Amino acid sequence: MTEPQPQLPPTTALVEDHALHATTDKWFEYVVKAHPHHTDYGGIVWHGAYVTWMEEARVECLQSIGINFTELVRLGCDLPVVELSMRYHRSLKMGQGAVVKTRMMEMKGVRIDWAYQIQNLDTNELCVSALVTLVAIDRDNGKILRRLPPAVQEALVKLSRP
Amino acid sequence: MTEPQPQLPPTTALVEDHALHATTDKWFEYVVKAHPHHTDYGGIVWHGAYVTWMEEARVECLQSIGINFTELVRLGCDLPVVELSMRYHRSLKMGQGAVVKTRMMEMKGVRIDWAYQIQNLDTNELCVSALVTLVAIDRDNGKILRRLPPAVQEALVKLSRP
Amino acid sequence: MTEPQPQLPPTTALVEDHALHATTDKWFEYVVKAHPHHTDYGGIVWHGAYVTWMEEARVECLQSIGINFTELVRLGCDLPVVELSMRYHRSLKMGQGAVVKTRMMEMKGVRIDWAYQIQNLDTNELCVSALVTLVAIDRDNGKILRRLPPAVQEALVKLSRP
Amino acid sequence: MTEPQPQLPPTTALVEDHALHATTDKWFEYVVKAHPHHTDYGGIVWHGAYVTWMEEARVECLQSIGINFTELVRLGCDLPVVELSMRYHRSLKMGQGAVVKTRMMEMKGVRIDWAYQIQNLDTNELCVSALVTLVAIDRDNGKILRRLPPAVQEALVKLSRP
Numbered sequence: 001m002t003e004p005q006p007q008l009p010p011t012t013a014l015v016e017d018h019a020l021h022a023t024t025d026k027w028f029e030y031v032v033k034a035h036p037h038h039t040d041y042g043g044i045v046w047h048g049a050y051v052t053w054m055e056e057a058r059v060e061c062l063q064s065i066g067i068n069f070t071e072l073v074r075l076g077c078d079l080p081v082v083e084l085s086m087r088y089h090r091s092l093k094m095g096q097g098a099v100v101k102t103r104m105m106e107m108k109g110v111r112i113d114w115a116y117q118i119q120n121l122d123t124n125e126l127c128v129s130a131l132v133t134l135v136a137i138d139r140d141n142g143k144i145l146r147r148l149p150p151a152v153q154e155a156l157v158k159l160s161r162p
Numbered sequence: 163m164t165e166p167q168p169q170l171p172p173t174t175a176l177v178e179d180h181a182l183h184a185t186t187d188k189w190f191e192y193v194v195k196a197h198p199h200h201t202d203y204g205g206i207v208w209h210g211a212y213v214t215w216m217e218e219a220r221v222e223c224l225q226s227i228g229i230n231f232t233e234l235v236r237l238g239c240d241l242p243v244v245e246l247s248m249r250y251h252r253s254l255k256m257g258q259g260a261v262v263k264t265r266m267m268e269m270k271g272v273r274i275d276w277a278y279q280i281q282n283l284d285t286n287e288l289c290v291s292a293l294v295t296l297v298a299i300d301r302d303n304g305k306i307l308r309r310l311p312p313a314v315q316e317a318l319v320k321l322s323r324p
Numbered sequence: 325m326t327e328p329q330p331q332l333p334p335t336t337a338l339v340e341d342h343a344l345h346a347t348t349d350k351w352f353e354y355v356v357k358a359h360p361h362h363t364d365y366g367g368i369v370w371h372g373a374y375v376t377w378m379e380e381a382r383v384e385c386l387q388s389i390g391i392n393f394t395e396l397v398r399l400g401c402d403l404p405v406v407e408l409s410m411r412y413h414r415s416l417k418m419g420q421g422a423v424v425k426t427r428m429m430e431m432k433g434v435r436i437d438w439a440y441q442i443q444n445l446d447t448n449e450l451c452v453s454a455l456v457t458l459v460a461i462d463r464d465n466g467k468i469l470r471r472l473p474p475a476v477q478e479a480l481v482k483l484s485r486p
Numbered sequence: 487m488t489e490p491q492p493q494l495p496p497t498t499a500l501v502e503d504h505a506l507h508a509t510t511d512k513w514f515e516y517v518v519k520a521h522p523h524h525t526d527y528g529g530i531v532w533h534g535a536y537v538t539w540m541e542e543a544r545v546e547c548l549q550s551i552g553i554n555f556t557e558l559v560r561l562g563c564d565l566p567v568v569e570l571s572m573r574y575h576r577s578l579k580m581g582q583g584a585v586v587k588t589r590m591m592e593m594k595g596v597r598i599d600w601a602y603q604i605q606n607l608d609t610n611e612l613c614v615s616a617l618v619t620l621v622a623i624d625r626d627n628g629k630i631l632r633r634l635p636p637a638v639q640e641a642l643v644k645l646s647r648p
Contacts, residue, residue, distance in 0.1 A: 008249045008291045035545055036364050036555070037372060037538045041235065041418050042301070043365040047243040048213035052523045055210070059521055069522070070581030073203065081209040085247040087170045091304075094365050095556030129170045139204070142253075197383055198393070199376045202522050203529040203580050210523060214361045221359055231360070232419030256527050257394030332573045332615045365559065366625070371567040372541070375534035397527065405533040409571040411494045415628075453494045463528070466577075 026159075027101040028064060030057035031121065034092050044091040050128050051084070054116055057100040058132070065155045076139045077149050079112070083133035090120070090127045097121035107156050110136040110145050188321075189263040190226060192219035193283065196254050206253035212290050213246070216278055219262040220294070227317045238301045239311050241274070245295035252282070252289045259283035269318050272298040272307050350483075351425040352388060354381035355445065358416050368415040374452050375408070378440055381424040382456070389479045400463045401473050403436070407457035414444070414451045421445035431480050434460040434469050512645075513587040514550060516543035517607065520578050530577035536614050537570070540602055543586040544618070551641045562625045563635050565598070569619035576606070576613045583607035593642050596622040596631050 032053045040046040059069045072079070092098055098118050105113040116130035136145040136152070147153070194215045202208040221231045234241070254260055260280050267275040278292035298307040298314070309315070356377045364370040383393045396403070416422055422442050429437040440454035460469040460476070471477070518539045526532040545555045558565070578584055584604050591599040602616035622631040622638070633639070 008247060008293060033542075035538070035542045037370055037541050039365040040360050041363040041365075041367040042240060042242075046361055047246065048210055048217070048361060051210035051213060052521070055523055056519075056521045068581065070579070073580070078204060080204075080250065080253070082250050083248065084209065084250075085170060086245070088242065088244050088246075091242070093556070094559070095554065131170060195380075197376070197380045198526050199379050199532055199534060201527040203525040203527070205527040208523055214359070217361055218357075218359045230419065232417070235418070255394075256397070257392065332571060332617060366564060366566075371570065372534055372537035375537060379534070402528060404528075404574065404577070406574050407572065408533065408574075409494060410569065412566065412568050412570075415566070455494060 025103065027103045027117070028057065028061035030060050030100040030102070031097060032056075032100055033097045034094050036094060039094045042091070044093050047086075047088060050086065050118060050130070053098075053100050053118070054102070054130060054132060057102045057116070058114055058134075061102050061104075062155075065159045067152055067155050072149070072152065073139065075149065077145065077152070078137050078139050079134040080137060081132055082111075082135045084130070086128055086130040088128055090125050092118075092120060092127050098127060104156060104159060105131070107148075107160070110148055112136075112156070187265065189265045189279070190219065190223035192222050192262045192264070193259060194218075194262055195259045196256050198256060201256045204253070206255050209248075209250060212248065212280060212292070215260075215262050215280070216264070216292060216294060219264045219278070220276055220296075223264050223266075224317075227321045229314055229317050234311070234314065235301065237311065239307065239314070240299050240301050241296040242299060243294055244273075244297045246292070248290055248292040250290055252287050254280075254282060254289050260289060266318060266321060267293070269310075269322070272310055274298075274318070349427065351427045351441070352381065352385035354384050354424045354426070355421060356380075356424055357421045358418050360418060363418045366415070368417050371410075371412060374410065374442060374454070377422075377424050377442070378426070378454060378456060381426045381440070382438055385426055385428075386479075389483045391476055391479050396473070396476065397463065399473065401469065401476070402461050402463050403458040404461060405456055406435075406459045408454070410452055410454040412452055414449050416442075416444060416451050422451060428480060428483060429455070431472075431484070434472055436460075436480070511589065513589045513603070514543065514547035516546050516586045516588070517583060518542075518586055519583045520580050522580060525580045528577070530579050533572075533574060536572065536604060536616070539584075539586050539604070540588070540616060540618060543588045543602070544600060544620075547588050547590075548641075551645045553638055553641050558635070558638065559625065561635065563631065563638070564623050564625050565620040566623060567618055568597075568621045570616070572614055572616040574614055576611050578604075578606060578613050584613060590642060590645060591617070593634075593646070596634055598622075598642070 030053070034045050038045045038049040062069055069079070098121055101117040101119065102114050105115040112134045114132045114134070116128065116132065117126060118128040119126055136148050137143060138145055148156070192215070196207045200207045200211040224231055231241070260283055263279040263281065264276055267277040269275070274296045276294045276296070278290065278294065279288060280290040281288055298310050299305060300307055310318070354377070358369045362369045362373040386393055422445050425441040425443065426438050429439040431437070436458045438456045438458070440452065440456065441450060442452040443450055460472050461467060462469055472480070516539070520531050524531045524535040548555055555565075584607055587603040587605065588600055591601040598620045600618045600620070602614065602618065603612060604614040605612055622634050623629060624631055634642070
């Protein structure tokens with residue numbers, strides 16, 4: 001019998017009923033290496049350092065489908081993280097490489113879920129699995145957008161087609 | 163009808179059937195301030211920066227009940243994060259203060275769940291809610307301990323008593 | 325015979341001939357603690373982590389004399405670091421506290437030099453000594469200001485009086 | 487007339503009279519990109535973030551000449567930073583790439599000076615110039631080594647030959 005997981009209070013961004021749904025099975029891969037500044041007293045990557053790698057992989061994944069994140073911000077749209085869940089399966093040691101694999105798991109309206117698998121580059125062992133949810137907001141007023149900017153939506157939908 | 167949440171694969175640390183359970187309702191409070199280095203291009207605290215504050219609050223909470231984290235590590239026990247979930251409700255701007263509230267939510271065997279509420283110090287608004295799971299490991303071999311070091315267990319059980 | 329130190333090329337901000345000079349002998353003190361995320365594989369504070377503490381101490385020192393850094397930025401003035409020199413004398417270990425002592429060493433026009441001494445809180449040993457130079461710029465165009473905003477200059481001059 | 491620069495107290499590591507001197511004119515190049523987590527409220531790379539890039543470039547430069555930093559640490563030798571000087575000439579904005587150029591400027595005994603030039607990848611403009619001094623220590627006792635491990639010295643001397 002599984003026990004109920006502790007629940008976090010919902011974010012206001014969680015309720016969405018927009019029609020557009022999209023997903024994709026293809027993983028985008030981004031290679032990183034554990035440098036001294038990533039490590040902690042244990043000689044392994046500090047648990048928060050993975051968050052920087054996940055962000056970098058996401059920005060580069062968007063770039064690979066034609067969405068320049070900086071340009072998006074300049075146009076007044078931001079994509080802040082509203083949810084983040086991580087599981088640490090195995091540690092990564094200083095000097096080891098890893099591949100950060102990410103894919104858009106689901107896009108519902110202005111909410112975009114990204115899945116992550118971070119694997120040791122040498123052993124292929126899974127180090128971290130994670131989920132990140134972004135939501136599109138208007139930078140001028142901080143409010144959640146009713147829909148994604150058309151260019152972003154088109155690029156993401158195109159990404160999700162087989 | 164709520165949709166099923168995407169699921170992360172379980173960590174090996176998730177299955178535990180040790181007898182000791184403990185919890186506490188008292189929040190430990192740790193005050194922080196958003197400094198320039200915490201911010202990103204949006205002038206708000208970067209989402210990964212909260213992870214540093216949560217760690218600091220946890221270390222200080224342990225200290226407040228007599229568990230010195232550095233000493234624990236020196237004695238050969240480590241308490242790595244094996245799970246982390248965060249929800250970002252409101253942003254925190256540069257110069258704003260926040261209180262990081264944490265409490266031990268559940269201790270089952272060598273697994274310890276911590277709940278977090280990070281509130282804007284001025285408005286009391288909830289900025290971030292989070293859950294962090296630690297597991298006790300033996301630093302020599304990296305294996306999960308069968309039980310917490312007695313001093314740690316006693317301190318945590320004492321903490322959980324009304 | 326001492327050897328000449330290697331020289332860095334000058335920043336454009338280095339040449340200044342404004343009339344206002346000010347300095348102060350009083351140290352502002354800011355207490356910090358070495359947490360796990362500050363450490364590296366050696367179990368000591370990673371050399372770059374001190375830069376975050378120095379920034380925090382500087383912001384709090386300015387606040388203590390009535391200059392709110394966030395407000396300054398909102399008004400269109402920024403104080404970026406244009407030079408930074410650090411010497412690492414002794415390491416600081418996880419769990420150890422330190423006091424970051426800072427004082428305005430010299431203010432010439434829109435250039436402000438800050439001196440730092442970071443001492444182990446238990447032993448009083450000097451861990452790091454540093455110099456940081458800020459220069460006031462106009463956020464709108466990124467250009468160096470001809471003079472400090474009057475409120476800032478007055479506060480700094482007042483600070484420098486015996 | 488140039489004014490005397492403010493002086494930091496010498497580190498104990500500064501006095502060295504070992505015979506071996508070496509230098510090199512060849513720059514090692516390491517490409518980076520300014521991601522959201524590197525930025526601050528100004529939308530530019532936070533001044534401390536460059537320190538992480540400089541470390542990464544140094545580790546990769548050493549690797550390129552056959553010195554594996556992690557292996558060196560495992561063998562009991564560490565190369566902590568004992569001095570760091572940086573000048574910030576131009577800012578780097580989110581989304582911009584940069585090349586971190588580094589070269590061993592001088593090796594005297596167990597002291598190794600590294601020079602840095604960080605240039606905007608698009609414009610070739612110089613963003614940051616820096617000097618970093620490392621010193622070899624024995625990890626067991628934290629003392630400065632009398633000489634570099636032979637493999638390291640040979641690799642560095644080889645690097646410095648035309």
